Amino acid sequence: MRLYKVRGGIAIPDHKEGAHSPLEELTPPAVLTVSLLQHRGASARPVVKRGELVRRGQCIGEPVGLGAPIHSPVSGKVIEVASRLHPSGFYCESVVIENDGEYVDADRPEGIADPTSVKPEVIRRRVHEAGVVGLGGAMFPTSVKLAPEGPVDTLIINGSECEPYLTCDHRVMLECTEDLIYGWQALRYALGAKRVLIAVEANKPDAIAKLKQATTGMSDVEVVTVPAVYPQGAEDVLIRRVTGRRLRARGLPAEVGCMVHNVATVLAVARALRDGEPLIKRAVTVAGSGVQRAANFWVAIGTPAGHLLDHVGRRDDIRQLIFGGPMMGQSVSSEDVPVIKGTNGLLAIAEDDVLEFTTGVCLRCGWCLDVCPVGLEPYHLARLAEAGEWHEAEAAGAMLCYECGSCSYRCPGRRPLLPLIKLAKGEILREQAAARTRSQTSGGVA
Numbered sequence: 001m002r003l004y005k006v007r008g009g010i011a012i013p014d015h016k017e018g019a020h021s022p023l024e025e026l027t028p029p030a031v032l033t034v035s036l037l038q039h040r041g042a043s044a045r046p047v048v049k050r051g052e053l054v055r056r057g058q059c060i061g062e063p064v065g066l067g068a069p070i071h072s073p074v075s076g077k078v079i080e081v082a083s084r085l086h087p088s089g090f091y092c093e094s095v096v097i098e099n100d101g102e103y104v105d106a107d108r109p110e111g112i113a114d115p116t117s118v119k120p121e122v123i124r125r126r127v128h129e130a131g132v133v134g135l136g137g138a139m140f141p142t143s144v145k146l147a148p149e150g151p152v153d154t155l156i157i158n159g160s161e162c163e164p165y166l167t168c169d170h171r172v173m174l175e176c177t178e179d180l181i182y183g184w185q186a187l188r189y190a191l192g193a194k195r196v197l198i199a200v201e202a203n204k205p206d207a208i209a210k211l212k213q214a215t216t217g218m219s220d221v222e223v224v225t226v227p228a229v230y231p232q233g234a235e236d237v238l239i240r241r242v243t244g245r246r247l248r249a250r251g252l253p254a255e256v257g258c259m260v261h262n263v264a265t266v267l268a269v270a271r272a273l274r275d276g277e278p279l280i281k282r283a284v285t286v287a288g289s290g291v292q293r294a295a296n297f298w299v300a301i302g303t304p305a306g307h308l309l310d311h312v313g314r315r316d317d318i319r320q321l322i323f324g325g326p327m328m329g330q331s332v333s334s335e336d337v338p339v340i341k342g343t344n345g346l347l348a349i350a351e352d353d354v355l356e357f358t359t360g361v362c363l364r365c366g367w368c369l370d371v372c373p374v375g376l377e378p379y380h381l382a383r384l385a386e387a388g389e390w391h392e393a394e395a396a397g398a399m400l401c402y403e404c405g406s407c408s409y410r411c412p413g414r415r416p417l418l419p420l421i422k423l424a425k426g427e428i429l430r431e432q433a434a435a436r437t438r439s440q441t442s443g444g445v446a
């Protein structure tokens, strides 16, 4: 299949040591902290109280507006509904559950053997009720993506897993191939798409071979090998690479007839429809120089980071913990931070590998421009952010940055490009919100 040229991107050491470690079932801990913020949108509203007994899969949080329900990952007792640390670094309302170790299931809806035998609305409703969100990290409610505003002819399954260290999607493609086929058939049918493209980076030859073999004879499905260049898995990069179609600035994939779902999301869709199983666990990679071995686990949502570290053997000089990959992940301050639906990895970095450096000056080399997949001028955005010139930063495209971190990684001047761009984005959003409030209080007259 023809691949299209995409500007920018970087080749980085992939550190995929966990790629050969099969997914292991991790026994849930004695106490789980289930955040009520596990989707794009506002936090869910708790529907259980302290002291209440819950069963595995029971709904414990209902969405308020955009969102998805949240379910208990174990059976047991609610010991608190309180503010707890979240992988974002903030405190969020959470349901703390004492695991009774019995794993008594709540009633589940009947499984659907053939997803094309039911109406697309049924698929959307079941995916919503199961709490499925984008598991690549974005956590956008999947049911909403199943009702796009325009026609979709191409469903792209994102198996790139371009972040270093992360290997759980790779293992899912190897170990859950049949489930994925069911999942993408359901998604394709619900979207009315004509074809399915499964995009896998070239550094996963075994997954590519397995998927190709499993899809032999499927005329509407193609496994596409894409280059291992970061950030290959970014939605607009992937769409451009495999279809040549280009999203407008801040446009949606459906505007160019595409929809992208991560492989972990496809698996969650399959389990929701075929098995009636809500999203209560996911595949997570644990890796980094601070652990004895890199591994992949099925992890109950709400499991604290420390419980995962206990199972791989921690070194005593862990200096940094990151939820997600090293490029787009978030450093956290405590091993109590729990796994949420969007957690695809936990990295523990040992003292010696934490790079400490002082911020340097711009050398005007232009490398940050070369690597930016959006075509922004990161050095310029950073300078505007330092000067507090938020309007100018917005005009220069700061809001189009999807925070891949390639510019910071490449910068020989050690400029904190991404942190400055994030600062500018935050200030632009704050000013926009303030302007909305002013407009509302003045009766909507600008």
Ligand code: SF4
Binding pocket: 361, 362, 363, 364, 365, 366, 367, 368, 369, 378, 379, 410, 411, 412, 413, 414, 415, 417
């Ligand atoms: S990569 Fe760094 S040093 Fe080079 S132009 Fe960009 S900000 Fe300046």
Ligand code: SF4
Binding pocket: 371, 372, 373, 374, 375, 376, 377, 378, 400, 401, 402, 403, 404, 405, 406, 407, 408, 417, 418, 421
């Ligand atoms: S972090 Fe933003 S500005 Fe930097 S390379 Fe990525 S998209 Fe471009």
